[in-house]
Amino acid sequence: MxxxxxxxxxxxxxxxxxxxxxxxxxxxxxxxxxxxxxxxxxxxxxxxxxxxxxxxxxxxxxxxxxxxxxxxxxxxxxxxxxxxxxxxxxxxxxxxxxxxxxxxxxxxxxxxxxxxxxxxxxxxxxxxxxxxxxxxxxxxxxxxxxxxxxxxxxxxxxxxxVGRNAVDDIYTEESCPFELNRANVIFKGTDIAIIACGEMVKPALEAAKLLKKSGISASVTDMYCVKPLDQEAVLHAAEHAGAIITVEEHSPYGGLGSMVSQIVAAHCPKKVINLALPDSPVITGTSKEVFEYYGLTAEGIAKQARELI
Structure with missing residues (x-):
C-alpha cells in the first residue's frame, strides 16, 4: 500500500x-x-x-x-x-x-x-x-x-x-497517461458513467469493479482537471451511458457535479446524480469515517449505481 x-x-x-x-x-x-x-x-x-x-x-x-x-x-x-x-x-x-x-x-x-x-x-x-x-x-x-x-x-x-493522507495508487510510474486539461478514462463501461476527482477517483474505480461482478458495466473518468473541465470527456461518458454519477469530496453546490450537470443538460440530457458531502457541517471523524458515513466509498457509489439501473 x-x-x-x-x-x-x-x-x-x-x-x-x-x-x-x-x-x-x-x-x-x-x-x-x-x-x-x-x-x-x-x-x-x-x-x-x-x-x-x-x-x-x-x-x-x-x-x-x-x-x-x-x-x-x-x-x-x-x-x-x-x-x-x-x-x-x-x-x-x-x-x-x-x-x-x-x-x-x-x-x-x-x-x-x-x-x-x-x-x-x-x-x-x-x-x-x-x-x-x-x-x-x-x-x-x-x-x-x-x-x-x-x-x-x-x-x-x-x-x-491535495489531501493530507497517502492514497492508494491508481497509476504507476511507468504508466500514468497525462495531458494537461484532459481527463483520463480509467475503466470502460456502458450502463453507468462515474466521473470523479481527487481522492474520490480510487473508490469510484473500486465501485466499477464491484458493479462488474454483478453484471453492471460502469465507466470511470478521472476528472483531475475540474477547471478547465474536459467537456469532451464528459460528453463522451454521457453519450455512452444511461446515467451519470459524479463523486467529489466537496459541497453539493458549485463543484464537479454542478459543472458536469451543466454540460450534460445543454448537450446530452441524461440523469446526473451527484455524490458529495452534505450542505451542513460534517460529522466528526477521520476521513475514512466521514466517507463511510456519507457513502463516499466503493460500496456507497456502487449502491447508488444499482439504484439508477
Whole structure:
C-alpha cells in the first residue's frame, strides 16, 4: 500500500527540478511540515520563503515574485488558502495573470476532528468561479508529479488541492497517461458513467469493479482537471451511458457535479446524480469515517449505481 501522500510527491518533484531551475520559489505559511516541504527548505533555503501564519501575504508575495520572473508555488491549508486569501488569489494571481501555483494542502475533510473551521468543502466552487484560475485535484502521487511538471512549463495561475493522507495508487510510474486539461478514462463501461476527482477517483474505480461482478458495466473518468473541465470527456461518458454519477469530496453546490450537470443538460440530457458531502457541517471523524458515513466509498457509489439501473 502506498505511503507517500500527494503533498510529498509535490515536494519531491520540485526538489528534482529546483537544482537546475533557480527560478522555482516555494512559499508556505508556517506549514512546511504539514505540506511536506521541509526537505525543500533545507535543500534550497535561498529558494524558500516562510511568511508565517499570513495567508494573504503568502499569496501577494508569491504574485510579486512571479512578476519578477519566478515560478512561485505557495502552499497552505486549503481551508485557509481558499478563504482568507481569496481576494489576493482573485486580484494578485488571476486578474494579474501571474505564474503562481496555489497548493491547498489537507483539502476536503483531511483535518478530520478539527471540524468545519478546518474543512475545505467550498474551495472547488470558490476557486473555479475566479476567471483565469485553473483548478486541479490529482488522484494519486504519480498524477500529482505529472501535474507539477506540466505547471512548471507554463506561466498561468492555478489552484491544486491535495489531501493530507497517502492514497492508494491508481497509476504507476511507468504508466500514468497525462495531458494537461484532459481527463483520463480509467475503466470502460456502458450502463453507468462515474466521473470523479481527487481522492474520490480510487473508490469510484473500486465501485466499477464491484458493479462488474454483478453484471453492471460502469465507466470511470478521472476528472483531475475540474477547471478547465474536459467537456469532451464528459460528453463522451454521457453519450455512452444511461446515467451519470459524479463523486467529489466537496459541497453539493458549485463543484464537479454542478459543472458536469451543466454540460450534460445543454448537450446530452441524461440523469446526473451527484455524490458529495452534505450542505451542513460534517460529522466528526477521520476521513475514512466521514466517507463511510456519507457513502463516499466503493460500496456507497456502487449502491447508488444499482439504484439508477
Amino acid at each position: 502506498n505511503q507517500i501522500p500527494n503533498r510529498q510527491a509535490i515536494c519531491e518533484t520540485l526538489l528534482k527540478h529546483a537544482k537546475e531551475d533557480h527560478d522555482i520559489i516555494v512559499l508556505c505559511s508556517d506549514s512546511r511540515g504539514s505540506a511536506s516541504l521541509a526537505p525543500f527548505a533545507q535543500a534550497y533555503p535561498q529558494q524558500f520563503v516562510e511568511t508565517g501564519i499570513a495567508e494573504q501575504n503568502l499569496v501577494s508575495i508569491s504574485a510579486g515574485l512571479a512578476k519578477c520572473g519566478k515560478k512561485a508555488f505557495a502552499a497552505s491549508p486549503a481551508c485557509f488558502l481558499s478563504t482568507r486569501s481569496y481576494e489576493q488569489a482573485k486580484i494578485d494571481c488571476a486578474y494579474s495573470d501571474t505564474n503562481v501555483t496555489l497548493i491547498g494542502i489537507s483539502g476536503g475533510v483531511s483535518y478530520g476532528a478539527l471540524g468545519m473551521s478546518h474543512h475545505s468543502a467550498q474551495d472547488i466552487a470558490a476557486m473555479a468561479a475566479i476567471p483565469n484560475m485553473r483548478v486541479y485535484l490529482p488522484s494519486d502521487r504519480f498524477q500529482t508529479m505529472r501535474l507539477i511538471e506540466e505547471l512548471l512549463k507554463d506561466q498561468k495561475p492555478a489552484y491544486i488541492r
